[in-house]
Structure formats: structure tokens, C-alpha cells
Amino acid sequence: MSEVAVKEKEPLFSKKNKKLITDPLNDTNPVTIQVLGICSALAVTVKMDAALVMSMAVLAVLIIGNVIVSLMRNMIPGKIRIIVQLVVVAALVIIVDQVLKAFVYDVSKQLSVFVGLIITNCIIMGRLEAFALANKPWASALDGLGNGIGYGVILVVVAFFKELFGSGTLLGYEIFGNATDMTGLYAMGYENNGMMLLPPSSLVLVAIYIWIQKSRNPSLQEGH
């Protein structure tokens, strides 16, 4: 009897569940290994603050969307599952945006830029399709948390280098001195790298991240 009870009630943070959170941070990182959510990773990484806001928004939508779809997983007809998932995500994002617009206008101004990018972020759809449709709500929530953080880490790392070398600032604070007044490093002839502001440089930065990640863990390497 007791054994059955244990089986039925898995501890909230069992080893398997913990893996749901830790795996996406490294071995199954949504951006570098699963290759999902690249568009937004390129679009919002020029500044650290934008990257942070975007990561938070995706994290929230991913967790809530995963839970909702997981709760509905036994009701959704297979034929129209994509439409259902998209509608859930889009409705969720629009409602949140509308509520923010009414009550915290300043936050909503920050976020409304990302609304379109969140709805079409393939991480969200990818996880709904690959995980939430087949798993229980709690596990789905953890999966959402893990993948959201894994995504955020990449965004923040890329944004760190892009903002530092592209604008000479971090979160808006001047690190290398002021470029227009020629103070700090700029007085010695240092110049910001304009290419760092353009989207192609994020591709190269992500590639370097992949390089480091895969050389530390050769099992992830792809053959020819």
C-alpha cells in the first residue's frame, strides 16, 4: 500500500524534476542546442535592460502557457493543436499587455514592444509542442522555468558583450567613459565597435558561446 502511495505522490523536487530545471541551462539549452528563439535573441540583445525585460516576459509566458496547455492536454484535438496553442499564447500575452497598459502604464511601454516577439518566439511553441502536450502541469511548469532561464542566460550574456563593446555601457552606466565628451578610455583613442550594435554580431557571439559550451562537453558535438 505504502509503495503505491509513494509512486502516486512524487516529491515536488524529485531528481527527475530538478533535471527539468538544470538541463536547459546547459545540455539542452533552448538557444544553443535546441536552436529555438533565435530571432528575439538577435533583436533584443543590444542593451542589457531590454534583454532582461524580454527574458522575464518569456519566462512568465512560458511557465503559464505550459501549465495551461498541460491542463488542456487531454482535451485538445490533435488536428488543430497548433492553432489552440498559438491562441492560448497570443491571448495570454494580449491580456497581460492590456492589463499592464491600464494599471502600470510605464511598464507596459517597456513591454509592448516585445508582444509580437513573444507570441512568435519558437521556444514557447517548441516547449508547448514537445513537453506540455505530454506531461503533467507541475512538470510542465518546471520545464518552462528551466527553459526560460536557459534562454535568459544566453540573452544576458550576449547583451553584456554587445552593450559593453558596442556602446561602452552596461545597463546604461558608462563603463569606458563618455564617448561624446571623450573621457576615460575614449581619451586614449578607444572607439566603440559599431558592428556590435548590428544583429550579425549576436550570431557570432552565440557561435562563440556554442564553441565554449561544446568544447567543455564533447558529447554535444555534432558530426559532419
Next chain:
Amino acid sequence: MAINKESNVYTVVFATLMVVIVGGLLAFVSSSLKPIQEDNVRNEKKQLILKAIGSEETKSITREDAGEQFKKYVVERLILDYEGNIIEGTRLTNETPVDIKSAKDAFAVDLKKEYKKFVQPLTNKYAGTDLVDELTKETNIHYPLFICEVNDKKHYVIPVMGKGLWAGVWGYIGLESDARTISGAVFDHKSETPGLGAEISKDFFSDQFIEKTIVDESGKYTPIKVVKPGTGVTQPYVDGISGGTFTSVGVDEMMNRTLAVYHKFFQREEGRQLLTNI
């Protein structure tokens, strides 16, 4: 399982239910929150107009206070047509409260609609001198003007609207009492790329416009160019946003197109009267 999930009947019923629930929910949320949202938007517009005056006093007004303070600073408002004539009955002083439903109230002019209805189809189709001709034919475009007074000095605030990379970009340009020199500018956008085009809303960009003039020595209208950083041009210019080319081009286009109309107004009798009437 009692119900066959894959049957067509189930699919159709599920889809209908979902559409009804989601549609209802969205419509409910959107309509019940609309008044509060509109209030926020209106107050923000007031705040931006006051900020564009460029005076220290009006710069620091918060959005919540802008609703009240607007009356104090904006002494007169009127609407122009494309030729720079005042449209009849649109000259209102601050004694008339703002009425967003009235077609005669300059504050009620929704630039986004003006832009979408007439200007955007035209700018899409024509360019350069053709565009100017085509716009002249279009008599139904409204151009609001806000006449402000700070410390007994007049300022003119001009709204501008155009398109960036993703969606609309807009701004308010404040002119000194001579209607030639820019005293302040603010820009905003709907959804430009963060860190690139979105930078136009930052002070470092808009402050570049301050003290630039929109006419040359001979009194001819010379638009201010928004150029790639580092390119020298002879006209007055400001540096665009690197990596935000489309947005910078949008700012350039809307300033160029709109300020020309107001310049025409200040050349006319009515406009000149306004200037001498300090």
C-alpha cells in the same frame, strides 16, 4: 474514452468553444480597461507636449500632473490644413476645456488616423516633389498647433507622425517664439527595436535638435536632416541612430514633411500676426 477526440464533430465544437471563450475574454478585457488606458494615453500626450516646449519648468512634469498643468501652459490651440491656413472655428483658448470628441479641437486630432488615412498611402506612392504636389491636393489633412506660454515667452509645439521600421514613430517639436529655432523635441515610437531604433526616445537623440533652425539665412525652409553618424552635410543635421537606419529615415521624413506645413503657416498673414503679438 467516452468522447472521440479526433472526430470532426469534437474538433469543430472545441474550436467554436475556444473562439467564443477567447474572443469574449479579449473583448471583455479590452472594453472594460479602455477608459483607463485612454486616460493614460491622453495624459501622456499632454506630458509630451509640455516636455517638447523645452523649458526646465515643463520638462519635469509627471504624467499624473500633466492633465492639470496642460491648461496652464497651453494657452491656445488651432488646426491648420496642408496649405497652412487655419481651419475655421478651430482656434480655441485654454478657457475651452479639452474635448476629445470634437472635430474642432486640436488636441482631439488623432495624428495616427490623419497619417494613415491620407499621408501614408501618398508617401508610399510618391517621393520628393511629386509627394508635395500630391499632398497639396489632399485638403483634408489636419495639422494641430499648440501655442504655449512659459514665463511670458511664447512657444509653438508641433506634433509629427511617421513610420519607423515596425510601426509608427511620432514626436513633438517645440519652436521658440520666432518660429524658426527649435527649443525642444521629444520622440516616441510604438515598437522599434530595443537598443537600436528605440533609442530615438532617449534624450541624447532628441536634444540634438535643440537650437537647430528650420530656415536658412535667406528665410527659405531648410529641413533638418537625420544622417548616419559621421557624414557631414551642409544643411543643419543631427546624427541618426547607428543600427537604426529605418527609424532614423522615418524621423527625417516626418519632420521634413510636417514642419514645411507649419513654415507655410508662419509665412502667412495669420501666422505673422501671431508672431508679432507677443
Next chain:
Amino acid sequence: MDLLKLFIKAAFVENMVFTFFFGMCSYLAVSKTVKTGVGLGAAVIFVLGVTVPVNYLLETYVLKEGALVWLGAEYAEMDLSFLSFIMFIAVIASIVQLVEMLVEKFSPALYGALGIFLPLIAVNCAILGGSLFMQERQFENIGEASVYGLGSGFGWFIAIVLIAAIREKIRYSHVPAPLRGVGMAFILTGLMGLAFLGFMGFEL
């Protein structure tokens, strides 16, 4: 002539992949061989070519403020534009589902190769991006909207075929092991993106 200009502009000057970096997920994942690349590229052309005009009709006759005026004068004030995101997405998703069913039926081999990425076309930002750009640009008629949709689709097709061809060749080069596959594709796309920046100044 204007339509041709619009097509070239949409395909090259405003290339979905290299100028806006749209639709990168499926672009990187399905570009291992030219064959699958061509398959997905064709699917994208088709989906963009259909969804942009359909959404154009939706926008003009349902969503835009005053669009419902054909129902009667009392509807002139209706503004349903807050629904545009969800409506566009719904149209796209239905058409993608349709394509998925067709491909499964007529070309099971391609269906197997495209795998999870066919459903993911629905969230391919290039597709939604096409519709949103269409909404922003206010095309005059449905012809322009269709040409724009086909043009952007063609641009995306070129991009994926180009990278797939390079990736097939690069298999014979000595790429450092950790960079093989996705890593190298990232760098290549970055370089190609820089090259396409050259189209930016084109006035058509």
C-alpha cells in the same frame, strides 16, 4: 513595373532573414542539406504568398477602424484592431495545418525530413512578420499584398538555399569540432547578413 520593384525590394533589400533576422529557428535547423532547404523554402513561399493576401482582406474588411462599414453605417465606428495579432496568427496557423496535411499526404519523404519544423512554420516569425509589415505599409490593393508576400517568401527561400549549399560544402573543411553544425551556421549567417547590409542603400 511597380509590382516588380516591390518584389525585388521584398526579396533582397528587405530580406526577411538577413535584414530582419526573421525565421531563424527553422532556417538554422533545416538547412543541413539543399534538398530539405528547398522543401521548407517552397513551403514558406507558399504560406507567405497565401497568408499575406488573406490577412490583407481580413485587415481591410474586418479589423481596421471603419472596416466594417460594409455591414452598415452604424458599424463605421467599430475598431477591432486589438484583435489583429490573434486573428493573423489564427489564419497563419490554419493555413500551416493545411500545408502540413497536404505534404503528409503527397510527399511523406519530405514530411519525414521536415519533422517538427513544419508545425513550427506557424511560429516562424517571418510569416507573422510578413503580415505585420503588410498591415503597416497599407498596400493599395490585394495584388500588391500578394506580390509582397511572394517576394518576402522568395527572399527567405534564397537565404535557406544559400546557407544549405554552403553547409553542404563546408562538410569537407576542417571546422573545429565544437563549432561543427549549428555553430558554424551561426557564423556563416552573420557574415552573409553583413554582406546583405550592402543592399540597404538601394533606392527602387
